[in-house]
Amino acid sequence: MFNVTRRQAFAASGGLLSTLLLPQRFASAAVGSTLNIAYNVNLPSFDPDIGPSSVNPTIQAIYRSIFDQYIGQKPNLSFEPGLLTGWGWSDDKSKVWMDVRENVVWHDGSPFTPEDVVWSIQREGKADGGNPVAFIWAGIDNFKIDGKRITADVKQYDPVIFKWMAFLTGYVLPKAYYEKVGPEGFEKKPIGTGPYMVDAYEGNAYLRLKANPKYWGGKPPFETVVFKFVGDATSRVAEIESGSSDVTLEVPYEEFDRLKSKAGLKGVVTPISDIGMIFITNIEPMLDKNVRLAMCHAVDKETIIKRLLRGYGVAIDTLLAPEYAGFDPSIKVPYDPALAAKLLGASGFSKEKPVKFTIQTTRGFKPKDYEMIQAIVGMWRNVGIDANIETYEIAKHFELRMSHKLAPAAFYNWGNAIGDPTTSTGFAMFSKSPHSAWHSDDLDAKIGPLWGEKDEKKRIQGWTDVDRYIAEQGYVLPLLQYAQPILYKSDLKVTPNVSGALQPTLVSKA
């Protein structure tokens, strides 16, 4: 209960007035060892293994600051020891082994143990536990701990399980602490073993982290890191331009070009593991191979990147970006409008008698998504394709895709931070995947055996062959690899991350 006298009220108003009139020095501005990041998404939940946030790629930079993954990942997507220092399969691939890092402590000072690892994997693999990729973690079971080594039986062979240990929901949580405080308690006071500890949090506003002095990977470069959740791109531009934030990302390319050469600022653009593509659904008129191939050959991707994305992006002809395993630069689907017109002509279509269908796209979900589709529809029109554009929300796209009800063509972006072809070509093109649009037996026959292929070299080559076949058949229209713009103060050094995760540990003083 507050009791305020008239004198106090008068003093209060005077004090408030003087505070407002005095020159402000905003504490949030870059000072000393504090790093302010104007971040593009909000952090809804601190649990990196459960719920929708756990599979949101853009939040991983925050999770990686607080928690450690089983296996680490370098900015170039290669893997490195995390909380596991070693890992592998038995010769017959019936067992896995994992060596757990020693002398690691949780943020509350309690020791990190192999039991934490086992408990975390089991929690992530529970079918009814709320982990969206539980099927990955449920593939190993019957864990045994012997000193720092954990062994487990392989219930279902998945060649990429160790790659997932550096990917979505591959985080180790503290068993004893979580069981003590429960899910709600953990949300309110989360702890991990990561480089930064949670200090303060206000949803939709900011997250303040303090350096973990006992971090096994060495002291982080900044004592304090503040993630400001600035969902609006214009506001992020203002944050960096005004000096209120030290780093920001995902600003419009026009603003990036304007600000990167401004005094006191620097900018870097890096191709990331996120691609733009057009799904083709196996319905009319896409059952005609000539139509599909004409669609692919009629699109001038380089011009789209140059004109619409100011040159920031990399044209691709398969669902694999150059940094992914299995990428083969020799697979090409060249821009050839004459060939496109000829293919359409063979099926009885022309500019005068165009083939007609609907293409769905988001508008504003990705940079220039709608404008790109407008440009593509224009290019198609020149060869005899009359596509009607239908815009929808991303949520509708997911639902339509899951129920195999997308239009004949549908624009989407696909992320794959572990760079394995299973998580791109595999899940986007295999008919049993809820994310695929093209369903055909010929393609399934080629993809099916690769899921369980135990010879890694053969497995990767198999995916490359599948990609070549897809390109020859025109089962999908890959467009471009996106590039992530990052703006930062010139007294900082930023190492871009191909996964797109702008982690504070990748920012240092220049």
Place this chain on the structure above:
Amino acid sequence: MLLAIIANRIAMALLTLAGVAVVVFVLLRVVPGDPIAMMISPGAGPADIAALKAHYGLDAPLLTQFWIWITGVVTGDFGTSITLHLYVTEVLASRLPATVELAILALLVAVLLGGTIAVAGTLMRRTAGETVIDGLNSIMLAVPDFIWALALVLLFAVAIPVLPLSGRIDPELAEGFSTKFYLAESVLTGRFAVAGNIITHMAMPTVALALPLAAVIVRLLKQSLKEAMVQDYVLLARIKGFRELHLVLQEALRNAVGPTLALTGVQFTFLIGGTVIVERIFSYPGIGNLAIDAVINRDFPLIQGLVLLFGLIFILINIGVDFAVATLNPRLRHA
């Protein structure tokens, strides 16, 4: 008599909220996009999708889902947010104070600004000054709050960076609060530096929200004042030798303020609706910003809780306005 009116209003409010509950529940299930489709990852099979649906209680028949939810609502349990992993009531209680403070501050600014301009316009009637005021007011009225927000960002955060752009308070100062009413608490506890910091954070969103409402107040109040200024009682006061300012403030304003108050109440609900976009632009942690994330993620329990809360706020504002108007106008008390 008064008790009967109050009971009637409460019954109507409950009926309205029940209708809102049904509509929002059905709409969410009818419009495309569900939370499971938003989160399933590549490789998930039908069994995995079914397990996730069961985990979030979305596998039950629609009527069962509604019954579970509505019986929970009646007992104060709005469910658990899918994305935040927290009780919806807890989330709403922690975010609502930020929006309440922002909306009230914006209302105060709008009333003060609108009232002042309306009085000035009345004093300057039939002069060039009135034309200027009408012109400026038309601009204020035509430009929506989010455009004002962006303009203010460019002006006071980029061109002349004197105001902080995002958040409700500097993170370094957001400690030691026993309530979520940061501004009220910091003023009442004498933490003026903190209060000042909060006000600088609220300045731009407040003005962005206040300007369109102020314009509405100007238009209506000025018109009412002009009509009042030709009434007999004003003429009598003028004959008595009172100055023009006295005539406007003491004679005309009291009689002209009724319609403006009623309309301001209605417009205040629009102002609260405007917080959704404005809070987003300024990364202000209120229920508006929360609502955008909830919709993007198809967080059904949270959206349902937010819509009911917005509904309740609108009903309370309308009841409040009705009583305020009745209090100020004795003729309406017995209507």
